[in-house]
Amino acid sequence: MGTPTLGHYLVLSGLLFAIGLAGVIARRDLLIMYMCLEIMLNAANLSLVAFSRFTQQVRGEVFVFFVITVAAVEVAVGLALLVSLYRMKRTTKAEEITALKF
Amino acid sequence: MEGFLFWFLAVVLLGSAVAVVVNRSPVASALSLVTTILALAGLFGLLGAYFLAAVQVWVYAGAVMVLFLFIVMLLDLKAEEAAPIRTLGMGAGLLTVILLGAGFWHAIPASAWEANGARAEEANNAASIGHLLFGAYLLPFEAVGLLLLVAMVGVIVLSKRDV
Numbered sequence: 001m002g003t004p005t006l007g008h009y010l011v012l013s014g015l016l017f018a019i020g021l022a023g024v025i026a027r028r029d030l031l032i033m034y035m036c037l038e039i040m041l042n043a044a045n046l047s048l049v050a051f052s053r054f055t056q057q058v059r060g061e062v063f064v065f066f067v068i069t070v071a072a073v074e075v076a077v078g079l080a081l082l083v084s085l086y087r088m089k090r091t092t093k094a095e096e097i098t099a100l101k102f
Numbered sequence: 103m104e105g106f107l108f109w110f111l112a113v114v115l116l117g118s119a120v121a122v123v124v125n126r127s128p129v130a131s132a133l134s135l136v137t138t139i140l141a142l143a144g145l146f147g148l149l150g151a152y153f154l155a156a157v158q159v160w161v162y163a164g165a166v167m168v169l170f171l172f173i174v175m176l177l178d179l180k181a182e183e184a185a186p187i188r189t190l191g192m193g194a195g196l197l198t199v200i201l202l203g204a205g206f207w208h209a210i211p212a213s214a215w216e217a218n219g220a221r222a223e224e225a226n227n228a229a230s231i232g233h234l235l236f237g238a239y240l241l242p243f244e245a246v247g248l249l250l251l252v253a254m255v256g257v258i259v260l261s262k263r264d265v
Contacts (some may be wrong), residue, residue: 004108009149012112016119018225022195023123023200031128031173034181035135038166039119042142045154053149058230061151062239067229068154069246073253075166079173080260087178087263 009050017043030085034078041071068084107148112177123195127173132167139163153228 021034021042045064052060086092118137125131141163146155235243 003104005149008108008112008147011203011206012115012145015116015199015203016203018199018206019116019119019123022199026123026191026195027197028191030123031130031170031177035122035131035170038135038162039122039138042139043152044163046142046145049149049151049154053151058227058234061154061227061231064154064229065157065235066153066239066242066246068157072161072242073165073170073249076257077253079258082173082256083176084260092177093208098121 006050006054009054010047013043013047013050016046017038028093028095030082030094030097031079033094034075034082038071038075041067104148108145111141111144111148115145121238129171132170132174135170136163137168151227153231 002022020036022037023039024033027033027036045067048064048067052058052064056067081094087096089097091097106158108196115138118134122131122138123132124133139158140210143155143163146158
């Protein structure tokens, strides 16, 4: 168990992203899909922070700051949409919301 | 010590992320997501990004997760618990994980980045981020502030019963 290198962090971030993607594909509940989206955003953040620390550039961490802010905005708006959708349809399942389906 | 902490946090991170995906109950998923986010904050701290570790705990583990749990309670999603996870979707998801994981595993060590180089020495973290935010990135910073305001107004409009 030596000191972790940049490669360790990147592989970890890739695996985390893959798990989040799998969740978005596999789950049908919109709320859980949101949580998996958050996991994917966090995986991207991890790789940005790792790059920033290993290349001695603080700019990567500033990007992560912006990503966290935008993710918070996305969650707030998305959950408000989810609530108003639930009021209309009484469901949060992705496959039962078919108004725009061709 | 750093190696041990890294592997410990990595196992907690991936395990709780899998728990978010496979848990039936939305509350259990949300709590697993809190664990994921805390483990990630630990990794940020391990990397020396202390300011981001703190922001991660405040914004994600605090604000965002409270929002998620509020919505779970508000929508009373208990009925959804019985819904089975699509087997086809789970297969596709597993395949995605394996393919992406194998791809990263092979691509990252082979890339031009010095993947095995030593970590940089630590700078004064919060201060240098602050200087960048209010210096070179002042315009994006203001834009993000505007975005937050727009989102706040939008959420209030969306959640009013009769607009």
